[in-house]
Amino acid sequence: MIRHLITLMWNRKRANGLLIVEIFLAFVVLFSVGSVGVYTWRNYQTPLGFDYQDVWEIDLNPGTQPRAEQFGTLQRILQRLRSTPGIVSVSRSVSNTPFAFSENSTTLDTGEGTPQGYGDVYDADAELPEVMGLRIVAGRWFDRRDDAVSRRPPVVITELMQRALFPDGQSAIGKTVRASLGKPEEFQVIGVSGPYRAGGELSEPRPGFFLYVSPQDTARAMQVLLVRVRPGAGAALEKRITNDVRAINASWEMGVNPLPTQRLAQLKVNLAPPVILGMVCIFLIVNVALGLFGVLWLNISRRRGEIGVRRAMGATAGNISLQVLGEILVLTTFGLGLGLLVAAQFPLLGVMGVQTGVYLTAMLLAAGLLYLLATVCALYPSRLAAGIQPAVALREE
Amino acid sequence: MNQFPTSATQPAPTVAAAEAVIQLTGIEKVYQTKTIETVALNQVNLSIQRGEFVSVMGPSGCGKSTLLSIMGLLDEPTSGTVAIDGRSVTSYSDRELANLRNHKIGFVFQSYHLINDLSVLDNVELPLLYRSGVSGKERRQRALAALDTVGLSARTRHFPSQLSGGQRQRVAIARALAGRPEIILADEPTGNLDSVMGEEIMDLLLTLNRQQGATIVMVTHDEQQALKTERIIRFFDGSQVN
Numbered sequence: 001m002i003r004h005l006i007t008l009m010w011n012r013k014r015a016n017g018l019l020i021v022e023i024f025l026a027f028v029v030l031f032s033v034g035s036v037g038v039y040t041w042r043n044y045q046t047p048l049g050f051d052y053q054d055v056w057e058i059d060l061n062p063g064t065q066p067r068a069e070q071f072g073t074l075q076r077i078l079q080r081l082r083s084t085p086g087i088v089s090v091s092r093s094v095s096n097t098p099f100a101f102s103e104n105s106t107t108l109d110t111g112e113g114t115p116q117g118y119g120d121v122y123d124a125d126a127e128l129p130e131v132m133g134l135r136i137v138a139g140r141w142f143d144r145r146d147d148a149v150s151r152r153p154p155v156v157i158t159e160l161m162q163r164a165l166f167p168d169g170q171s172a173i174g175k176t177v178r179a180s181l182g183k184p185e186e187f188q189v190i191g192v193s194g195p196y197r198a199g200g201e202l203s204e205p206r207p208g209f210f211l212y213v214s215p216q217d218t219a220r221a222m223q224v225l226l227v228r229v230r231p232g233a234g235a236a237l238e239k240r241i242t243n244d245v246r247a248i249n250a251s252w253e254m255g256v257n258p259l260p261t262q263r264l265a266q267l268k269v270n271l272a273p274p275v276i277l278g279m280v281c282i283f284l285i286v287n288v289a290l291g292l293f294g295v296l297w298l299n300i301s302r303r304r305g306e307i308g309v310r311r312a313m314g315a316t317a318g319n320i321s322l323q324v325l326g327e328i329l330v331l332t333t334f335g336l337g338l339g340l341l342v343a344a345q346f347p348l349l350g351v352m353g354v355q356t357g358v359y360l361t362a363m364l365l366a367a368g369l370l371y372l373l374a375t376v377c378a379l380y381p382s383r384l385a386a387g388i389q390p391a392v393a394l395r396e397e
Numbered sequence: 398m399n400q401f402p403t404s405a406t407q408p409a410p411t412v413a414a415a416e417a418v419i420q421l422t423g424i425e426k427v428y429q430t431k432t433i434e435t436v437a438l439n440q441v442n443l444s445i446q447r448g449e450f451v452s453v454m455g456p457s458g459c460g461k462s463t464l465l466s467i468m469g470l471l472d473e474p475t476s477g478t479v480a481i482d483g484r485s486v487t488s489y490s491d492r493e494l495a496n497l498r499n500h501k502i503g504f505v506f507q508s509y510h511l512i513n514d515l516s517v518l519d520n521v522e523l524p525l526l527y528r529s530g531v532s533g534k535e536r537r538q539r540a541l542a543a544l545d546t547v548g549l550s551a552r553t554r555h556f557p558s559q560l561s562g563g564q565r566q567r568v569a570i571a572r573a574l575a576g577r578p579e580i581i582l583a584d585e586p587t588g589n590l591d592s593v594m595g596e597e598i599m600d601l602l603l604t605l606n607r608q609q610g611a612t613i614v615m616v617t618h619d620e621q622q623a624l625k626t627e628r629i630i631r632f633f634d635g636s637q638v639n
Binding site for chain 1: 462463466469471472491492495496498499500504506510512514515519522523524526527528533572576
């Protein structure tokens, strides 16, 4: 019966050409949107690597205070914050804090012609793991031992960076790596951390590394602090922090942004394109469904004589129903076949550098959705066809 | 040629009923619309014996095709009983009726009713598609044998639109034969053909009846062709007449 259906639909390919093209185009669009969706979902499912709950970002602006005095003011602010009840720990950071729509990236390698790791670079002090709940998986984090000036400053890399730089699986601890930070510099790896996806849940997980900001560093990490507060801390603590900073130096301006709030704001912005694509996709699916339904209905009306003959030859009502369903599934397969030829090029050519699994999953989803759509659209027409009285249909013919 | 006219009021003979391949008893068919009631068949009692070649004649609208549809289990009578091989099919399910049509009955229609998008061979295979236990290879062999019987072995890959009317009707007969049914119901099989082609088809049906023992019930308007069959049943206004 399957061979019969394929033969019949193949012979009717011209008559059904537009329908096949419609299914093909629907597949391509669904595959594209599905790829975005799967990519986004996979990223969302991947651990951030840090705990943003009860963490506030404090943005500082020294205003008109002379640069030479700014470090002293910052030190006093840090001391005050660390002694404030309700604050657990404080870390100096730079603008690419979590969910901040800001990134700083560069390439690391271990020498000429060696594997490279492109990823995010973060400035971090000794308190960052405590503030952000960052996990150290090998070696150690920065501490006072790193305050001394070294020819090869310390660096902590993430696991993904270790895998990128040392694909053979050897440990990165103690190894020298090079970064292009304005001029080539050498660093010594002292630790390997878990993931740190400051770009948020929807960003692609990628390698990263941390550069040390010592307490005496007066050049970097001067204007952003990350503060872990006690659970339940709210407006009262925020007001106290604001007052304390003003009391230290009234010319400094500051803003407090809880990371959970920043996360939601970032999610809204980042989800907008997939949501718009999804809505376009739903509109398309409805149109395809209406098209399929209409064509099937028309086909049933035109083929009443054929249905009568099939019934006369021994087809049951169920056989007729399955025939209609089978035909649309075969047509869908023709359209999908063409679509898969196009879609297969994406993983084969490595388009956009997205993992092959994303494209394969999107292909399966798009194909499954179209088969489901075809089946749903064929259900009612197939019941109509099954209900045709053979004697009446043959007489009409 | 033998003729066994039956009367509308005459009850079906019980002995014959036991041997009859088709037995219609007290068949009535009424088409009901909101405003009008049309009696298509009125108290028809009819027995078709195994191996008979019977023609059914009558003016247009007298119920001939309705009778054939009821005999072929394509339509249900409003009242009365249809028995095939001595078994009443009144309580048969859709699946059982379809099975009976598939195994026992072959249809030939005036307008051929071939599927234009299937080749001659695929058209002829059609009844066997709905029969379980028949492999693809066997289907093909039986379809080829049926096409050989009607003299169309050379046209297996052609499509119906590439054939003449007579050839199309021979394909339709081959399709009816492919399932090796005991009964062939032919609804004006020569109605769309010229006299030469009509004769060809008639000769083919006679050959099938005489050489293969097929039971044939043929609806026709052509008196000359009807006279070639063993029995003529005449209808007028839904009732059998002598």
